[in-house]
Amino acid sequence: MSEHKIEVVINGRPHRAxxxxxxxxxxYLRGDAGYTGVHVGCEHGVCGACTVMVDGKAVRSCLMLAVQADGCDVVTAEGLAEPNGTLHPVQAAMRDCHGLQCGFCTPGVVMTLASLTGGNDAPTEDALIAAMSGHVCRCTGYQGIRRAIRQLTGQAQDEGAHA
Known part of the structure; x- marks a missing residue:
């Protein structure tokens, strides 16, 4: 068994291990660093529950080794809200539009959407919906998530629109 020293910044805090x-x-994030908002689902990169941001890009943390994150900036769902408790716009949209039910897939969904909405180029509704194809949600039927996407892109909030 090989062991490696790593240094990772997680949600703005340096971690050495x-x-x-x-x-x-x-x-590593769940068991060693204590960030339990990272959910482990399929462990094959299919369900999306383990999605985090590494250096600003959404990645499936079940497909990445901890040693590959050495020197990287990692953000989990716990790191999105402001220190004063103000929710990230994606978190607020998911709350406002009832885009979650059991909550198992929610952190991964939020991290994917946050990675795409954080830059200067506003993504389209179609681009965000396409990004959701990499997430499995067994509870919501995706309609609340789609409403949250419409809210993020400034689209109408009609219950019947695109549902």
Missing amino acids: TVEGRKTLCD
């Missing part, structure tokens, strides 16, 4: 070479980023 020694990890096994085969440990996934999601297992």
Whole structure:
């Protein structure tokens, strides 16, 4: 078993650890660093529950090794809200539009949408919906998530529109 020293900034806080070479980023974030908002689902990169941002890009943390995150800036769902409690716009849209139910897929969905809406170029509704194709949600029927996407893109909030 090989062990490696890593230094990662998680949600603005530096973390140093020694990890096994085969440990996934999601297992490190949840088990070692204590960020339980990272959910482990399929462990094959299919469901999207483990999505986090690494250097500003959404990644499946079950498909990335912790050693690959050495020197990176990682943001989990716990790191999106402002320190004063103000929700990130994606979190607020998901709340406002009832885009969650059991909450298992929610952190991954939020991280994917946040990674796409954080830049200067506003993504289209179609682009955000296409990004959602990499997430499995068994509870909501996706309609609340789609309403949240429409809110994020400034589209009409009609219950019947695009539902």
